[in-house]
Amino acid sequence: MKAIDVRYLRKEYRIPEKDPGLAGTVRHFVRPRHRTKVAVDAVSFEVEPGEAIGYLGSNGAGKSTTIKILTGLMSPTSGSVQVNGLEPHRDRQKYVREIGAVFGHRTGLWWDLPVTDSFRTLSRMYEIPAATYRANLELFTDLLDLAEILPVPVRQLSLGQRLRVDLAAALLHNPRLIFLDEPTNGLDVNSKAVVRRFIRLLNQQHGVTVFLTSHDMADIEGICDRLIILDNGRKVIDDGVDGVRRRLTTTRRLLVTLAREEDTAAVVSSLRASTGIDCTVTDRHQISCEFDPGKTSAAHLVGLAMRDHEVVDIELREPTLEHVVQRLFAQPPPVPQDHG
The missing domain is CATH 3.30.70.100 (Alpha-Beta Plaits)
Structure with missing residues (x-):
């Protein structure tokens, strides 16, 4: 079974259009007009269990929309999406037990509770066996250096500390797949290095499938083996990191x-x-x-x-991956790859 199986995914948004001023507002109320924006257009790809995927594209390319669909926060307009054999937007209650997700600056923890209380609450919500919870908490405390911040309320943590506890929280229930959207955005160099090492270890030693979006090419190079690159909502490249370098660098x-x-x-x-x-x-x-x-x-x-x-x-x-990707988006878009 594929970790992720996406077939001809399409997502459209209806955007209201109205003329400026009060008269335009009244006309729009009486006879509304809309235009259709295609955020993701016929995108297909597969992810095997244990892969580490970098999902890249310029702003507005469709990355965040794809992740919202893959995590069940949004339904597709057409096409099919299966993650660990489930349809995210239809099987959400069962599905969330199979995945972890970290979205940049948004925390899934309780703002006024100490970190340990948030972790215990999550363990009850996910019905994590006590032995598993203790083992994971010990492992993550060691790898992410959490010992001193476990008693601290979440609202008192720095950005780097909060991201580390968010990562631990997303993985307490042993998900087979984790989605990461800009996980190191705003962190200092040392915090970024800790996060990258932790994610890579989970992927390589524990077999956790990683699906990562980031504008930081050091994240991509430090974590991912394969890149899927979007441009204007369409998939234009799907290859290994080294393959992308060879294809785009002369x-x-x-x-x-x-x-x-x-x-x-x-x-x-x-x-x-x-x-x-x-x-x-x-x-x-x-x-x-x-x-x-x-x-x-x-x-x-x-x-x-x-x-x-x-x-x-x-x-x-060799050219850096950042240089290669910058060159890709500075030139006319490649011919889209519509096959899986």
Whole structure:
């Protein structure tokens, strides 16, 4: 059974249109006009149990709408959605026992209660066996460093502390699948690192399926193995992280460090004459060359540099995922992939 099975998902919104002013309001009341906005358009994909999926797209691409449908907060206009064999918006009472969800700045805990009281209340709501509750609480307290904040009311927690307890709360009942919508938004660097390590551990060691949306590419690279990318409500890419890099990147960067500072200009000139590539001097002893691996290779460039000069170090840099995704949305959209 698939963890998630989405077939030709479509979600439309009816948006009222009225002319400005009191007269426009009256006319709209008597004869309302609407336009249809398509937020998600014929999107299909499957997620196997234990996968870690990054669900990406620019603002308004349809990410949040999809997550609301997958978590049962919203029903689709058409198409089919099954999560762990259930239809989220139809089987909601049973379904919520199978998933966990963390939505950025919104907490699912009780604002005035100490964290431990919120956890105990959730354990009764989900009917978590006492042994399971104790084991999970101990594990999450250790991994998320919760010991000092368990007695503290939720309203007194910092954003980073609250997110950590929200993660623990979403996982107390051992869900097989967790949805994360911008889970590190607004956190400091250290808090982000703790959250990423925790989610990755749950995925890799405990087999929890992760479905993540984030604008922070470090979240995606640190947690996900596969990316589904939307543009204007349609799926345009579904591939592994490395596959996305290969498909969308045409250049690599080679850094060559020379033994003598005075050789840098000569090497830049020699490489330009031999390959047509314009390298730049980035340091007293170092040059940087951006090249298309389909036209030449790093080994060829290094060989040319070493032919008459002493090279002491080389470094080949792959483009960051953030750079790749930025380039994707800066160019005309790829042809949508409508198959599953």
